[in-house]
Amino acid sequence: MTDSVYEIVAKVFAISINDITDQSGPENIESWDSFNGLVLVDELENFFKIKFSISEITDVKTVADIKRHLKNHDVIVDE
Amino acid sequence: MNFTLLFSVFAVIALVSIIFSFSMSVYISVYDSDWYGLFSKNVTNQLEKEKIFLLGSSTVYSVNSTILNHHFITNEIEYEFFNLADMSDSPKKRLHSLSNIISNDPNIVIYGLDIGNFRIENQVPIPTEEIILHPQNFFLYQFDDFMEPIREKIPGSPKDRSLSTLKYFLFGPQPHHHPFINFYETQITPINELKENTLINDSYQVLDLSENSEEIISLKKIINELKKNNIKLIIFSAPKLVNDANENDIKLFEQTLKNYSEKYDIPIYFLHDEYMDLEIWRDSQHVAINNNTQIYTKDILEILLKEMK
Amino acid sequence: MLFNSLDFLVFFFVVMCIISFFKFRRFQHLFLIFSSLFFLYYTDNYLITLLIFTILLHFYVGREIFKSKNIFRKKIFFIIGIVGSIGILGFFKYTDFVITQFNFFGSYLDLGSEIPLLNLALPIGISFYTFQSMSYIIDIYRGSLQPSKTLKEYAVFVAFFPPLVAGPILRANEFLPQLREKISQNEISQKLKLFVITNQxxxxxxxxxxxxxxxxxxxxxxxxxxxxxxxxxxxxxxxxxxxxxxxxxxxxxxxxxxxxxxxxxxxxxxxxxxxxxxxxxxxxxxxxxxxxxxxxxxxxxxxxxxxxxxxxxxxxxxxxxxxxxxxxxxxxxxxxxxxxxxxxxxxxxxxxxxxxxxxxxxxxxxxxxxxxxxxxxxxxxxxxxxxxxxxxxxxxxxxxxxxxxxxxxxxxxxxxxxxxxxxxxxxxxxxxxxxxxxxxxxxxxxxxxxxxxxxxxxxxxxxxxxxxxxxxxxxxxxxxxxxxxxxxxxx
Structure with a gap:
């Protein structure tokens, strides 16, 4: 499932999937701003058929955080 | 903590301090003075006109030499005026550069004195409530004896000095009539606003006009030296909107100046309370530089014209 | 205390030396709180009480929000906390502005009388530390943060002197873990850690x-x-x-x-x-x-x-x-x-x-x-x-x-x-x-x-x-x- 998270992140921020690691976040992805952040939420919610809460969204600082929250929604994420 | 690291930081600070103090004095040797009047000795000696030097602190900064010199030229008066104001200047500080002033051979020296020059720290213990309410001041007082000598060595604006030196090396000496490197127009602040916002804090400073005061001793030395060299001295009290002293002190200040005037035969003019109702102030201590504040410059001109006769 | 003043450099150097020479964690944390309070007190004297009040209020409120099982009770404490910070900030920062606008419209409608201005001094850093403490209780309310276990820890967070007067605005979930002892790569204990000034x-x-x-x-x-x-x-x-x-x-x-x-x-x-x-x-x-x-x-x-x-x-x-x-x-x-x-x-x-x-x-x-x-x-x-x-x-x-x-x-x-x-x-x-x-x-x-x-x-x-x-x-x-x-x- 890691791959699909990476794919979605790559698509939303228009960057290459090879540039993404678990440590990627707004600090090192230039196009990661509040607008794209919400687009990412939409994409993830649609793909995994879940709903995030606002605290989960504001808590996300890296891709690893996304995976952690997905896990909490019982989405299986590979380590 | 790593001591090599801290040591290198302190070494850098020490090196910077040495270079800094050296270059600040390079300025002095280049310009032959401790002031902001920027001309080299050989240039001023080539000037054919008689020279008038204005001395004083930032309170005389706004006397506009361009206007004065323009008046001299149009009326064919063979004098040239230089404003040598220096930030937070006092007789004691000025004494350091007195020999330079004399060697530049002025005909007239006009000196703006300020009551603030003669105020010193009050040595009485500070009340506890003052310490509690203003801890900052408390610490400042504690370390004042230690800091004062260092502070005296740092010029009012190192920037101006560095730039002047730089200019000298790049473009050579230039006659320069203004006290600071920039002579900006400044805004007039409404007088009511200034009066409201100015707190008079005279509780920790006292006026010392006694014969033992360092400033008075320096002032006397300046007077004597100028006399010895046949340089005419005119003294005036620099204008202020708010004199941060009580009325008795101001009277004492006036009286002292009058006494010196009689004793040494120096003309004296009082401007310190002259403009208190005029809308010409930048802040409570300084007249703004502005087309509408020319009264200050014009009064100085009048004094000079009167004394030249 | 202005950063670009000799006072600050001396202050900071002394703090640094004391922290690195006295290696007792209990002392270090108290000392950090004390020096932070001193830092603000140095220029702002009695207005420091506002900071202390904010610290106490939000520490207590944060704890109550976390403890409450009942949603209503949670909400009440949350509102108290928010009103507390916005109230302090609003009162000191915006009262005169509002009064001025009110008087302006009053004179427009010819109401005749004017409300006098309060002319309050603006406490230094208030915009920063109130925002910091608001984020703390909002995070607890949202369930994404556990409140500080000790007042000492929380006080270091809010009063920490470097960002106290002009930011950056700290976040509790980034700062609090840094105050605690690390057990392993991913685990952090509740115990406060020892400050060591490293070379790097x-x-x-x-x-x-x-x-x-x-x-x-x-x-x-x-x-x-x-x-x-x-x-x-x-x-x-x-x-x-x-x-x-x-x-x-x-x-x-x-x-x-x-x-x-x-x-x-x-x-x-x-x-x-x-x-x-x-x-x-x-x-x-x-x-x-x-x-x-x-x-x-x-x-x-x-x-x-x-x-x-x-x-x-x-x-x-x-x-x-x-x-x-x-x-x-x-x-x-x-x-x-x-x-x-x-x-x-x-x-x-x-x-x-x-x-x-x-x-x-x-x-x-x-x-x-x-x-x-x-x-x-x-x-x-x-x-x-x-x-x-x-x-x-x-x-x-x-x-x-x-x-x-x-x-x-x-x-x-x-x-x-x-x-x-x-x-x-x-x-x-x-x-x-x-x-x-x-x-x-x-x-x-x-x-x-x-x-x-x-x-x-x-x-x-x-x-x-x-x-x-x-x-x-x-x-x-x-x-x-x-x-x-x-x-x-x-x-």
């Missing part, structure tokens, strides 16, 4: 602090006079002069505030705390929203997380609601800077830019436009347009006088192409102009180089000392005189 941190911190002083004292203070010259009476000036004024002010403000942040982050780094960057080359932002990921990041993310997201979260597909939410968020961010209309206007303009940009992006983002903006020309174009807009807003940030503001904005937008006066201004202000150019070069260099602070602090010690020498000597030689306040102190 010391070198990094000194580098960052020096850069901060350099920005503030070399650039900001020396560019300032040009700004005052142009902006204090802009009427009658040419378009290009106004533009020079806005460029100078933008750079002055950036150097001033990011310099302050750098000193704060550097000082914290020496003590072993990692505070995220507050500025990230804002003048290379390529869109209004990119700008806000680079300018005053700690405030913009605060507004995003606690204001914008809650407003927009449920309605993110409605154009008009996104538009309005952005506008409201930015208006509030504007007024956060100070109780006056010009900051509100400043925020409003930024809000409009952001809202328009977001709507455009939502509805017209085809692949070809994306491709264009990824190309070099596209990127340069978008940076230039963004910066043109950003610098436009700085006019509102500076000018409190509406006729001045309107005139300057008109001249900035409708160019008159006159040059005579501008050339004179450039001639009269050679130094600030040269510094602006130098700043541009350095800003570009650090943009290209990435993390320049990291690079400098990893240099060999003699090269590193050489760089420090360049910073210190430029500061000393171009020192303007008496210590000047940081612009952001007033907020």
């Amino acid at each position: 941190n010391l070198k990094f911190g000194i580098t960052l602090m020096s850069i901060g002083f350099f920005k503030k004292m070399f650039f900001s203070d020396n560019i300032g006079p040009l700004v005052n010259n142009i902006f204090s009476n802009p009427i009658g000036l040419e378009s290009f002069s106004i533009m020079i004024g806005t460029i100078a002010f933008g750079i002055q403000l950036y150097c001033d505030f990011s310099g302050y942040s750098d000193i704060a982050i550097g000082a914290a780094a020496i003590l072993g705390f990692k505070i995220p960057l507050n500025f990230n080359k804002p003048f290379f932002a390529s869109s209004p929203s990119d700008f806000w990921t680079r300018w005053h990041i700690s405030l913009s993310t605060w507004v995003r997380d606690y204001l914008y997201y809650p407003l927009v979260f449920k309605n993110r597909n409605s154009n008009s609601l996104v538009f309005i939410s952005l506008l409201i968020s930015m208006l509030l961010m504007g007024i956060w800077h100070g109780a006056s209309w010009n900051f509100l206007i400043w925020g409003g303009i930024h809000g409009l830019f952001l809202a328009c940009y977001t709507i455009l992006r939502k509805n017209f983002s085809s692949n070809s436009t994306k491709k264009f903006f990824k190309s070099k020309i596209g990127k340069i174009t978008s940076i230039l347009i963004t910066q043109y807009l950003v610098f436009f807003t700085f006019i509102a940030f500076w000018m409190k006088d509406f006729t001045h503001m309107a005139y300057a904005m008109e001249k900035y937008v409708f160019l008159d192409f006159a040059t005579e006066g501008t050339i004179q201004i450039i001639r009269d202000n050679e130094l600030p102009i040269l510094l602006i150019i130098l700043f541009g070069i350095l800003h570009f260099y650090s943009y290209k180089q990435g993390n320049i602070v990291e690079k400098i602090s990893k240099m060999k010690i003699h090269y590193w000392a050489g760089i420090l020498f360049v910073f210190f000597i430029s500061i000393a030689m171009f020192y303007v005189g008496s210590a000047r306040e940081f612009i952001y102190f007033q907020f």
